[in-house]
Amino acid sequence: MVSSPRRDQGVKERLLLSLLFLAAWQAGSGQLHYSVPEEAKHGTFVGRIAQDLGLELAELVPRLFRVASKERGDLLEVNLQNGILFVNSRIDREELCGRSAECSIHLEVVVDRPLRVFHVEVEVMDINDNPPVFPTAVKTIRFPESRLLDSRFPLEGASDADIGVNSLLSYKLTSSEFFFLDIQTNDEQSQSLFLVQGKSLDREDTAEINLLLVATDGGKPGLTGTVCILIKVLDVNDNEPTFDRSVYKVQLSENTTNGTLVIKVNASDTDEGSNSEIVYSLSSDASSNVHMKFKINPSSGEIRTRGKLDYEETKSYEIQVIASDRGTPSMSGHCKISVKLVDINDNTPEVSITSLSLPIQENAPLGTVIALISVSDRDSGINGQVTCTLTPHIPFKLVSTFKNYYSLVLDSTLDREIFSDYEVVVTARDGGSPPLSASATVSVEVADVNDNAPVFAQPEYTVFVKENNPPGSHIFTVCARDADAQENALVSYSLVERRVGERALSSYVSVHAESGKVFALQPLDHEELELLQFQVSARDSGVPSLGSNVTLQVFVLDENDNAPVLLGLGAGGASNVVSELVSRSVGAGHVVTKLRAVDADSGYNAWLSYELQPAEGGARNPFRVGLYTGEISTTRALDEEDEPHQRLLLLVKDHGEPVLTATATVLVSLVENGQAPKVSSQASAGASRLQEALVDVNVYLIIAICAVSSLLVLTLVLYSALRCSLVSSAGASGPGKPTLVCSSAVGSWSYSQQRRQRVCSGEGAPKMDLMAFSPSLPQGPDTTEERQQSSESEYLGKVGLLGIFGITNINFLDRDNDQKVLTTVGAQCGQNARPSQHNDQ
Incomplete structure (x- = not known):
């Protein structure tokens, strides 16, 4: 089949692109280099890989952008949205590369359309994340106690998984008087450690030595590793003494007398000579209490008591006994003696009083908890069983709340004015034979409530005040006693206001609220006011306030302020x-x-x-x-x-x-x-009759004076007898009230304490004054007529001039030229009533 020129041209173009891609791949091998620290967190930025490779973000997905790695491809990942290379999972440099100086992750980045491959190298940088590590945590070294000074013992150093400066180690040994550390550096990464003996060892003195070797790396911060070096000092003696039993059990009564034999121990040694001679001793590891309570005979092995054993202090003892031979070096054997103490009743109960609710109000309800009481006994069994009792005849009782716990509660009513405090004695007695007891005292103070009003010593007082007194002069002091306490007993005084004629009582007298002193506010005039009677009120400071009144009778004594x-x-x-x-x-x-x-x-x-x-x-x-x-x-x-x-x-x-x-x-x-x-015969006769009448009157006056004197003497005799009987009866029960004698400018006055007859003054309540007057007369006249006139005047002086206030009951009073005496009976708060002097302010 013959190809067309256009197809051939397309094949050539594709071949050319393939060659160019291959050249680009070869040229781009390791073209990108990144670094990242180990242990970086997930999502840590590594680099903008798409941008650095010259790829557009929009073509990453269409061109099937992908990353491949030969080692752990999941450690790093590319975000296809922004083209950033980031950490996807934990990176451990030591796991990836061990102790290698260089550690990298190689990535292959592949894209299609056209197919391209890029090489990326990501360097993993070391951090100081590994501490130095010794081969073992505890290293035991055995040194014979006879080893020479400067003896060296090699030690194995620590290793560090990190590299570089993070793995450079330094060592330090804890301070010791016996050993020190010698470090020899072979090269940068190699060191030799030696433990050098610097002082002779004595096993009997120091059997073991604990040392701590610390290795520190060069990171920042530095990490450390430790190894415990246990050095055991070896004895050269190869046989140690042995006891026939490892544990001995003994029972002793507490309070055993000093020097009592506890037990005799025996040890044997298979060595001969001095190596088999045994010396007994108590282990130095035993507590100080064991050494204080027991002693051992080093030759015989007898263990005896030292001092007093107390079951309550220590119920048992573990005595470690060492048997040491006399070998060189000496060896030793051990045994233990278990001593159990038997309790006896040698401890008295203990009473503890807590949570005191004091003071207690005197009106507190029955059942009020005053204190919590706990009892204990350090003995055991029946010796530690305790019962409690209270002082008899007190208003309290014990209520058991739990075993050995009681409440002290109020059992009957209280009255602070009868008993202000109680000494409550709690007695605890144990069940031993003989029983022991202990006591504790609770001082229960009774707090006052205001249930007593102030009380005066007398319902009324009679006060004598001279007229023409200075304004504001002190004439008397009233005093009321309140059986309560503190503010309930703080008494304040005030006048009970009334009218005295046309004027208010407060214009004549005033009373000090705190001291009870009564003051005359203005000069008193006997010719105007002979008797001033009023009441003083005393009230306490309690809530509610209580009070009482007392009556004062103030007699205004005459002074010679009017001329004839x-x-x-x-x-x-x-x-x-x-x-x-x-x-x-x-x-x-x-x-x-x-x-x-x-x-x-x-x-x-x-x-x-x-x-x-x-x-x-x-x-x-x-x-x-x-x-x-x-x-x-x-x-x-x-x-x-x-x-x-x-x-x-x-x-x-x-x-x-x-x-x-x-x-x-x-x-x-x-x-x-x-x-x-000329005087008529009738006038002469009248004068004669007048003279005869005067003579008759004088005779009658003399008879009256004699009769009054006889009656006065009889009254005095009866009064003296009655007074003696009262004094003798008062002497049997307590001291009588004193009688104050005071000077008066008007003669001798007497105020009887025995109120037998009551007489009334022109104002106020009836008075009970018993008065008589006997003047001292000047030298009498020479003639009979003058003596007759003198007798007349004496009678008037005794009877007429001193019949003050309608007095019917008469006491004898005497007056001489040099001294005037006023006797008044009736004490006020430890002081008797007395006439006010002008200078008594």
């Missing part, structure tokens, strides 16, 4: 002038005139006396005045020598301190008988 006033003459001065005519014929005792004076004060301050001032020039005065009557009378018969005009200066004084006075002038004109006013 002559009746009908005014307040004194030059205007107090009286003119009288006296006949020269009158005899002694003739009454010229009688002056009367009054004093607004009371008591001694209102008791007045009269006296005439001496005449001028020392002239003999024929007149005198009654000391307490104010009657001016003649002392003798008048004669012609007496001056016709007499000027008498009369001085009226009270008995206060200081003395206040008033004066009056009596002008007496002496006239002859014919000039004197």
Whole structure:
């Protein structure tokens, strides 16, 4: 068949293309070179293979672009969408190439239409992923203890699967006083290791030596490998002692006396001579406790106790015994002695108290848990069985909650004011024979609740205050006691407000809220207000608050602040002038005139006396005045020598301190008988009858004074007897209340503690004051008439002037010139009531 020229030309063209492709394939062999590190992750970029081969991305699929490899074709893959060569699976250089210096993956890239083959070489670069490895993890070397110094022992080094610098190894040996490491380098990749002995070995001192050899490669970071080198020091003695048993079992009671024989061990050695002479000892590996409790005789092998054995501390002991011969080198044998201790009842129970709920409220409900109690006993069996009891007669009990666990609970009501705390003793007793016991104490404090109101020592107090006191002066202190505690016992005081006449009580007195001190806010006036009665309230600070009241009776004592006033003459001065005519014929005792004076004060301050001032020039005065009557009378018969005009200066004084006075002038004109006013016979008779009546009155006064004095003496005797009986009875039960004696400017006053008769003042509740007054009189007059007048005045002083506030029950009081005594009974918080002094602020 003859081919046409066109077909021949097509054949030629195809042949030419084939030759060109072959030439291109030969020229492209190994034309691309990439590198990738081993252990790269899946998808790691390697190269743009399509672009580097000059292929269009769009023709990769139509031309059947594919990659073939002789070694593990699945390690790398090409993405046909972008023409990128990437890592498809894990690449291990050591697995691919071993320790070869060069390691590559050869790829063949084939495309069709026309058929072309490209060669691609991907170099796998080494990373430091393999640590050095020794042949064995532990290497045992046996050195006779007699080996000489500087003896060398070769060691096998480590190997590293990596290449290059990653496989360059360095070695280091742990510090040891016996051995050191010697390294000799043969070439770049070869090293020789030697273990060199630097110190003599002693098997009895050091039987084994542990060393650690560390190999480090040159990678970054470097990896290491280790091998433990165990050096055993060999004894030259070839036979060791042996025991007839490897384990001995012994039982001992605890608290066995010191030196008790535990057991005697025996070992034998088949050697002869000194190699068979055995020395016994306790193993150095045994605990320090074994060495403290036991000792062994090195010759006989007897083991004895040392010190005290305690079952609760250690129930058993494992004693390792070594039998060493005297050979060179010496060899040894071992045995173990198991010692079991038997318990005895030698430990007292232990009581532990926890979770204290203290203090406990005094109104806590029954069953309230106060504390948790646990008991224990270090003994065992019946010796460790414990029972608990409580102190009797206390408001608590024990409730068992679990074995050896109890709750201390409230069993009856509490009252802090009776018992503020309890000492609860918990006693634990074991079941041993004889039994042992232990105790623990719980101090249970009872917390207060506000269930007690403040209480005053007395329901009322009587206070004596001098009038004209300074404003704000302290007159008394009230004190209430509260049986509660802390804020429940903090008492504050206040006045119970009321009206005193037209004014409020608070305008007269005030009370300090904390101290209870009562102050007079203004000067008091006895002539205006003799008695001020009011109440003070005391309240505690509890919630709710409780309180009580006390009554204070404040008696305003008189002071001598009013001068005498002559009746009908005014307040004194030059205007107090009286003119009288006296006949020269009158005899002694003739009454010229009688002056009367009054004093607004009371008591001694209102008791007045009269006296005439001496005449001028020392002239003999024929007149005198009654000391307490104010009657001016003649002392003798008048004669012609007496001056016709007499000027008498009369001085009226009270008995206060200081003395206040008033004066009056009596002008007496002496006239002859014919000039004197005539007195009728009837007037004379009236004067005579008046004088007789005065004499009768004086007699009655004397009788009354005697009767009152007798009654007073009898009262004193009865009172003294009663007082002695009360003191003796009080002495049997406790000390009595003290009686305070205080000075007063008005005389001696007495306030009886035994309230037998009650008298009423003009204001407030009835009073119970028992008073009497006995003044000390000045030197009495010389004449009978003056003594009679003095007796009259004494009676008035004793009975009339001091009948204050309608008093019916009288106590004896005494007054002298130098000292004035006020006795009042009734203590207030450890202090007795006393009169207020002006300087008591």
